[in-house]
Amino acid sequence: MEIIHHGAVNGVTGSCHQLIIDRQNSLLVDCGLFQGAETSGRDENELLSIEFDISTVKALLVTHCHIDHVGRIPYILAAGFDGPIIATEATAALLPMVIEDALKVGVTRNRSIIEACLKRLNHQLVAVPYKQWRNVSLSGNTKTKVKFQPAGHILGSAYIEVDVQLESQPSKRIVFSGDLGATYSPLLAAPKSPYKADVVVLESTYGDKNHQSRRDRVKSLERVLTKAVSDNGVVIIPAFSIGRTQELLYELEHIVSYSANEKLNEIEVIVDSPMAAKFTAYYQQFQSLWDAEAKRRIKQGRHPLNFDSLYTVDSHQEHLQTIDYLAKRDKPAIVIAASGMCSGGRVVNYLKRFLDKPSSDVLFVGYQAQGTLGRDIQKYGSRGGYVFIEGEKHYVKAGVHTISGYSAHADQNNLVNFVKRIRHQPQKVVLVHGDDEAKTILKEKIEAVGITATIGV
Structure with a gap:
């Protein structure tokens, strides 16, 4: 063999x-x-x-x-x-x-x-x-x-x-x-x-x-979100439709429901990915595969993948309207959009609009392979540099964060x-x-x- x-x-x-x-x-x-x-x-x-x-x-x-x-x-x-x-x-x-x-x-x-x-x-x-x-x-x-x-x-x-x-x-x-x-x-x-x-x-x-402990990564996530609500910025989280998105929703439900920061309790969470919405429905269908902690939350009457401040964007027209809506208003929001390495998908349009805004934040929660836009933002954003998106130069003025524990x-x-x-x-x-x-x-x-x-x- x-x-x-x-x-x-x-x-x-x-x-x-x-x-x-x-x-x-x-x-x-x-x-x-x-x-x-x-x-x-x-x-x-x-x-x-x-x-x-x-x-x-x-x-x-x-x-x-x-x-x-x-x-x-x-x-x-x-x-x-x-x-x-x-x-x-x-x-x-x-x-x-x-x-x-x-x-x-x-x-x-x-x-x-x-x-x-x-x-x-x-x-x-x-x-x-x-x-x-x-x-x-x-x-x-x-x-x-x-x-x-x-x-x-x-x-x-x-x-x-x-x-x-x-x-x-x-x-x-x-x-x-x-x-x-x-x-x-x-x-x-x-x-x-x-x-x-x-x-x-x-x-x-x-x-x-080695990753951060779960307690540390939840604290890191809450710190990024606290900064976002303080300057009414948009937090962009590139995430794969299967797995990472659902884990994030699970943690965000706890933060927005139980944080001592009242502004966090009101923050909108937007999932801009029809695929992610479909996969989230399958996660709910296969609850028998969830771990003991997640099953306990369900028994407590909580809905960790479908809470009140969660919004899902479906059509491409809604996607474009959401970007314009976020750019014009003066309220914070969290956007989870595919793809996880920024190599395509709807997250690219968010990056083109918000990457040069100091009030914005880009939060990476998964591995960024060499040669992807995500890896470039990680590498050059920390230096106040720039990246090319679809052939155009974009300066990285947004905050760039990586929480490895959510891998x-x-x-x-x-x-x-x-x-x-x-x-x-x-x-x-x-x-x-x-x-x-x-x-x-x-x-x-x-x-x-x-x-x-x-x-x-």
Whole structure:
């Protein structure tokens, strides 16, 4: 057996890992888009096309439905893949929406093409519950089963255990982490380590950093909001529609409801993303997956994802009207808009209008990949510099803040503990999905607890 990485090996996007079981059989884990600097200097066809042999791929296993993990699914379908696409029940519910949006934004608005792709997807999509083994049909006498375990990253996210029984050989257990959630994140429970593994393919996004504690990050969030209400500014929070937006709403409900600052109690929270609104509805539908704290809030009669001062912007016309409305009035507001790395979407229009206003604030709550507008604002905003948005120079006069604790990714301690707490420890950990420095530092930390680690190539 061997593992070939078709993405997320020299960076954090384009996740796609192929487990070669034997000459006749392989499994694919995720099939995501490349983003940011990882697209630089590369032809679009090269980034999107499926250039590896899929003739032996018996199933595509999906860890979760962020676009950097699923965005190339239409292309593998076009390349002729007709096997099962296996995902958790919540991911299977969300995935068609994500793929439809990706097709509209990056490929075509031709409805017949979109419908044809979604029809294929739904035909091949297999929804499975957490924590149950499922056999995967292979050629020959080799046997393989897979199990999806809660990863705590976003709704439906999973790490995947793959158990391979080669003929007349002991079985091997390979674990693909996908993206692991951070400990003490709101809404979803943190992942628990598997009982055993021979090999772990582990993400390393924050392999070189540890997040703030949840208490500290709530205080940081409240400080930014207090500054905003003091000068009636607009707080722009770029956030992915799935995961980060819902976690923020959960925390904001508590702040606006219970803060001692009366102006914070009145602040409007605007979610300018139809996708985010749809995903929030699914979060409410799948409340059985929430953690104990979130379930307690529901029992108390609170509505952490649908509170009184929350407004949702739907149409593009409403979006433009909201920007004009915020620019003309003298009241503070919080705007959550996609995309999370400012690489497109409605947040770009907010940045164009408010980035040069000292009363405004831009709050980053997630990882900003190299080559994205978000990373540029983080880097140059702190120096009073400027960034280019759609070819135009914009000076960064707004306050720029980063609260790492709201990342949906596990930090260094979480990642090391995930491996360390595997009862029957792996022979090897393969590090993927991280910048070079993050992988190098995490490798040292894992080896310091006596486990061999390598960097995926």
